[in-house]
């Protein structure tokens with residue numbers, strides 16, 4: 001089966017808009033994402049203040065990207081789980097716990113990177 005896809009520039013621009021909508025939703029509605037955004041701003045200010053090197057900037061930006069991407073995927077999984085099974089379900093609970101664990105893992109790595117660079 002062949003699925004027709006719109007390859008036009010306008011269609012690509014539209015998908016960009018949908019992705020922006022997702023980002024906006026995250027930072028306006030998810031408390032954890034707001035905290036991550038605040039920490040990101042603090043890290044960027046600290047990066048300028050301590051005049052970190054290019055390679056250190058790359059590591060910090062990678063860590064920030066990792067945490068925020070994980071947060072977004074976690075939120076998407078949570079929203080999907082709530083649609084698939086709005087009632088209590090042990091498996092859904094475990095799926096949400098694993099997705100949240102992924103975010104925690106990225107946060108621990110980001111904190112370690114921050115400590116290595118700033119301390």
Ligand SMILES: Nc1ncnc2c1ncn2[C@@H]1O[C@H](COP(=O)(O)OP(=O)(O)OP(=O)(O)O)[C@@H](O)[C@H]1O
Nearest residue numbers: 032078085086087088089090092093094096097100
């Ligand atoms: N439908 C469900 N069935 C069973 N357990 C659930 C269910 N929904 C949530 N839980 C349990 O509650 C926890 C929190 O789920 P919830 O969807 O409320 O996330 P949250 O507290 O909003 O997370 P975050 O703060 O990361 O946005 C889950 O990790 C899971 O352990």
